[in-house]
Amino acid sequence: MPLRNLSVVFLAMLISVACYRTASRNRFVGTLAEAMNLVVENYVDEVDDRKLFEGAMEGMIDELDPYSKYTTPDELPKFQESIGQEFPGIGIVVELDEKEKRLKVRSPIPKLPAFMAGLKAGDIILKIDGQDTADKSLEDCTKMIRGEEGTLVKLEIKRASEEKPLTFEVQRAKIPIESVKGDRHDAAGEWIFNLPGHERLGYVRIVSFGERTVDELKTALETFGPGAKKIDGLIIDLRGNAGGLLTAAVGVCDAFLDTGLIVSTRGRNKVELEAHNARSDLAIPKNLPVIVLVDGFSASASEIVAACLQDHDRAMVAGQRSWGKGTVQKVYMLEGNKSALRLTFATYWRPSGKDIHKRRDAKDTDDWGVRPDEGLEVLISKELQEKLYQQRAERDVSAVEGMEPADSKPGKSEPPKAETKKPDSEDSTPVPPIPEPEPEGDTTGKAPVEDPQLQRAIEFFAKLKAKGAA
Structure with missing residues (x-):
């Protein structure tokens, strides 16, 4: 038997073994292997066995939903790095x-x-x-x-x-x-977690939810703890954050709550799988006002945080309506840990019992995503949004004076020594397509682009302080 045919047989065996437990319920497994063999043996041009296999996997998974995905061996390292x-x-x-x-x-x-x-x-x-x-x-x-x-x-x-x-x-x-950042660096290369001209306002950006996000957040919040500088309010910026680990989102919420439901997950037929509740170890005082900034690219884990803190009246939400991703993916390793299958296995539900997922046929008038609180919605154009992303990217990589x-x-x-940790969970969420600004050269001397959403949050705290003083 030719070597290339042996490869097809091996791939067919791989599919058959992977589906063995459900073979009695899926009569198409054998047909799929047969079809692959026929293509390789009879197609008019030479066929790459690996590409054929990956195409079959991707075609099958793409039929499910936008967030389930087959990750090839070439793609797997980058995915593992992000988590x-x-x-x-x-x-x-x-x-x-x-x-x-x-x-x-x-x-x-x-x-x-x-x-x-x-x-x-x-x-x-x-x-x-x-x-x-x-x-x-x-x-x-x-x-x-x-x-x-x-x-x-x-x-x-x-x-x-x-x-x-x-x-x-x-x-x-x-x-x-880094998944947790401040506004700018100081002369020692450390993040500064407040805004220029507003030293009594804390400012923390969470750009993704990974294995170290909770620890990074707690380190950032320590700058406002006992013996540190006092702040009148805290802004948690989740704009552009497409999500990540469910466990990280739960840990972030837990830093702000000492009781109550954070999020629950439900499987097939809406059967509850797990309920995540807050514990009693707060990272900041319960009476410190908090605003969470979101936009149309805040998704998944970001929405878990924003929805939870909003439902518990622990934070106000400002900015624009979020993406609307209320599904959870689990990672199943394949081919001896060389490739992976990210499969949607549950939906998540906010403490109020609402499902924030945006269905394919959803209308703008439907109840999906996380909406800003009254008076804190600030709609901006796509052009301004991209300019703000660009400005933020430039500032993040600017040389430290x-x-x-x-x-x-x-x-x-x-090199410095870096700590490593094992994953807390296999639950993960893929990212929706966020536009990544391209560099436009030296921005020295350019007038800064005003951020109306951030400005609205600052104004909210100013009014709150004035009301307290009155």
Whole structure:
């Protein structure tokens, strides 16, 4: 038997084994394997067995709902990085320079290997481990820079202030992916969790829900704890946050509540699977006013947080109506942990008993998503929303003023130690399509774009304070 036919037989066996327990209820399993074999043997052109298998998997899962997904072996590492909140690298934000046709350092991340080795924003990467970067794609260059933790990557750099290229050897480390951020960095590279000109307002952004989100949030809230600076109110910004781990959303809610239902999940036929309740360990005082900012790209875990705090009158919700994703996915590993199936297995329900999921035939007048409280809805255009995302992205990667590595000359770096944790849960949610702003060059001197949704939250606290004083 030809080798390619053996491959088809193996794939057919894989499908049959995976479906063995339900074979008696699904008479199509054998037909699917037969069809794959017929295609490979008789199709007019040569067929890639792997692509055929992946196409069959994706076609089957895509028929279910927008959030169930088959994750291929090539896609799995990126998915695991987003949930695990870390990846092996050197800690730089890069882009392709149109003029040089090479990779350019947009910003080294403070306190991470590339920064400590002396790389600077604007550096052009000429070679990676001796390989020329000319005309290579961003994806190809990124793969070359990444590698096993503890290994060295050699970078040849062109710097505008230097006549000759510089050489850096940077040791790869586990690079943490932050899920909780502030408004800006201080001179030490730490996030500042308040707004310029409004030092008595706390400001915390949660950009995703991963394994370390709850710990990161509690660390941020400690800046407002006993012995720290006092605040009159707290803004939790969930705009653009497409979700993540259900357990992380529950943990975030638990930081603000000491009793009551956070969220419940229901399976087939709306049978309740689990109810998540708050515990008594508050991270901030119960009387501290809180506003949660959401927009049309706040989804899933973000909606769990916003809905829970709104239903318990623990926070006001401001901004725009959220996405409307009320389903929960579980990750099932396949092919010996080389690929995965993210399958919708439950719906989640807010404490009020409402289902926020937006059905395919839903109308704007239907009750889905999380709506802002009365007087706090601020509708903005798509153009303004994209400008605000762009501005935020630029600020997040801006060089930190006054902060320099101990030795900015070319040399070797010693990476910081990073803690790792095992997943708390296999429940996860995929992300809806959020527009990712592309860099538009140097923004120095540009007038800042006013954020009317954030401004409405600030005005709310100002009125609340004035009312209290009166």
